[in-house]
Amino acid sequence: MIAERLQQALDRGINRIGELIILRDVADSAFALCHIDDKDRLDELEIHRGAGAARDLSTWAEDGHYRFTKGELSLKKGWMLLLTDLNELRQALDLFYPAALGVWIAQEDGTLEVQHLRDKLGRQTGMYKFAKGISDAGAQRLVREVCGPGNCCVKKILWQLDADTPLEDSEASRFDGTLGEPARSIPLLCREACNHFVAECRKASKAEFEAAGAAKG
Numbered sequence: 001m002i003a004e005r006l007q008q009a010l011d012r013g014i015n016r017i018g019e020l021i022i023l024r025d026v027a028d029s030a031f032a033l034c035h036i037d038d039k040d041r042l043d044e045l046e047i048h049r050g051a052g053a054a055r056d057l058s059t060w061a062e063d064g065h066y067r068f069t070k071g072e073l074s075l076k077k078g079w080m081l082l083l084t085d086l087n088e089l090r091q092a093l094d095l096f097y098p099a100a101l102g103v104w105i106a107q108e109d110g111t112l113e114v115q116h117l118r119d120k121l122g123r124q125t126g127m128y129k130f131a132k133g134i135s136d137a138g139a140q141r142l143v144r145e146v147c148g149p150g151n152c153c154v155k156k157i158l159w160q161l162d163a164d165t166p167l168e169d170s171e172a173s174r175f176d177g178t179l180g181e182p183a184r185s186i187p188l189l190c191r192e193a194c195n196h197f198v199a200e201c202r203k204a205s206k207a208e209f210e211a212a213g214a215a216k217g
């Protein structure tokens with residue numbers, strides 16, 4: 001089902017997802033992937049084969065740091081991954097951007113479930129349960145400081161603070177989850193705040209609590 005929808009998207013001319021470009025009929029392979037920024041220098045790229053290689057290619061950033069989330073805007077360049085068929089392409093995309101195809105298809109079909117921030121924070125346990133104390137203003141500020149391409153996240157935010165409280169307008173809240181050519185791209189979608197965002201909420205909530213205590217004297 002996912003492979004079929006991917007094929008339909010390719011047939012419509014879609015050839016980008018996140019920092020990847022999908023190439024067809026390269027060398028002896030039905031598909032190939034490379035970094036968008038490498039698309040005009042294919043002859044210079046280091047060749048890798050098979051979906052499994054996507055795991056290594058997506059783990060470390062250009063500067064060598066570990067990529068904590070696969071939506072991080074830091075995919076390394078200089079390689080091309082050759083894939084024999086559609087199934088291998090789907091597997092490789094799932095390693096580069098886990099669940100992204102399924103989430104996109106669900107959104108296209110109108111069946112995607114989004115979890116708003118207050119619901120997400122309300123479910124936290126252990127040390128993260130303090131994250132729920134963050135103010136609305138603090139959460140809105142964190143969206144500007146943590147999300148969006150300006151903060152190295154390449155996902156479009158679908159959630160709000162709660163069902164009645166949308167995110168304030170900002171570069172992060174406006175970002176559409178694509179890197180150029182939106183009509184030819186599968187957007188990367190954020191349907192619930194990630195662990196990194198929750199951890200930042202906890203820190204900010206603690207700082208707000210301490211500041212309120214200091215103000216009371």
Ligand code: SF4
Nearest residue numbers: 147153190193194197
């Ligand atoms: S909450 Fe979503 S949009 Fe924000 S940094 Fe995490 S993955 Fe990116």
